[in-house]
Amino acid sequence: METVKPWLSLDSTGESYSLALWRGPQLLAECSGGQPRQHLVQIFPALDLLCRQSGLKPGELRAVAVTGGPGSFTGVRTGLLLAKTLAQADDLPVYPVDTLEALAANAVEGDSVVAGLDARKGEIIWARYRVRQGLPSLLEPARLSSPQEFLDSIPAGSLVLGSACQAALPGGEEVRVLPADLWRVRAVSVGRVAWPRLQAGAGTSWPQLRPDYVRPADVQVHRG
Amino acid sequence: MPESEFQRQQPFEPGLLLALETSCDETSVALLKDGRQVLCNRVASQEELHARYGGVVPEIACRRHFEVIHPLLEEALETTGKRFGDLDAIAVTHGPGLIGAVLVGVTVAKTLALALDKPLLPVNHLEGHLFSPLLENPELEPPWISLLVSGGHTCLVLVEDWGSLKLLGKTRDDAAGEAFDKVAKMLQLGYPGGPRVQKLAAEGNPEAIDLPRPMRGQGYAFSFSGLKTAVHRAREQHSPADLCASFQQAVIDVLVEKTLKAAEEFGVQRVSLAGGVAANQPLRQALEQNCRQRGLSFYVPSFEYCTDNGAMIAMAGYQMARLGITATTGLDAHASLPLLAWRT
């Protein structure tokens, strides 16, 4: 049933947002953009426009795939809240995708793809995948490392991508850093990763959606 | 304030209005029927979550809002036998407040408006408090003077007309509720301070200590930080009960005096009290008594509608619908937001 119905994939965990509309495995339209802290203002007009261009109403969407972290706390919440609310209002399944997995999917092919994000506080969060036809399978689960640990952990022959490269740029002959335009998570990659799960009907209902914050909340009392 | 956040349309009166409030440490969902009947007003307070830190921790607040808002929404619809398709409009607090917390409500509200193709009503949290007396007093009509006192705000507003509010004055430093919290902390009474100070004050003598009445006779501005310092200086020589009683009386004196002065200056016959500190019994009584002596009508919401709640946001949203002001898809969340931002 999911194969012909329109669905949405999105990412807002980083500095830019990205949206893609699909019908089954077919990409209908996509858009990306934005500045940090502007997701709330920019995503909704973009989604509205994207739907209109595709001749769809947001209420006609039948599934949502979304990155649930790691990422900025607010960014992770924004995407998940959007997905959760759509799911609740229209009784849709949600397909949460790990941000690092979606990032690795940008590599399309690779025996060892290291996807890393700048986790702030001088740390990097990263994981390693094998990627075939744009679909990652996990080789090493996500962990937090110092930039040096991160650099030391990358096996020879790996492809590396993500904002981690801003904090710790791998050098040398044996590691290849993918072009910087591939360092952003894309809704198209989120959708590609989610598609086999949609086909299998392996969705989550909204009450089960949990953000992957990675870190506990900063305990700093608000002073008005 | 980007103009593109608001748009004007034909005024309308939403039959079933859903409202979301997440601006601080209360998550609330309410349903208002025909602008009169509160079908439901669910509030999930995070008070105990923040108590150990002695104040609201923004990221903890955001995470809790994220967890509870959808279940609250579900409960609100279930208990009233309504469905998403029955909603005629959605109102949401888009400021002022903790920015990340406001974002939660606004994101959910914008998604609902888009998915259900219904108008979105962008409510200023303070306008929610201002219009809260209407929930139980539908006969209340402008003009009236509103004293708005809470943990985050202390101000006097002249409600000239439904779409015309005049901020007469506000606090230059601490909000009244904040001063209560700080005094409670100083005396190690715990958090939140308001109810604890009030309780202890009942056992003390309000005239025991000659505390200042800050900004008395100086227009409509308030200042409570000096008062807090005076309490600090007096704390060695006096009992906590006397300190609380005298402090509370000083706050009440200033609030009552300025409110009555405003009613007189603007020739207004109606006075209302709103906001979390409006739950303070001695303040309610003092203002009510003084209003009665002067022949002024006095309005104060019941406790449920004084603290942050969705019903008041629904009521303020309803007034916006009647003026034909709705939000665009570009609506943003704001840490600070002037009254009637859509007019600017």
Ligand SMILES: [Zn+2]
């Ligand atoms: Zn409030």
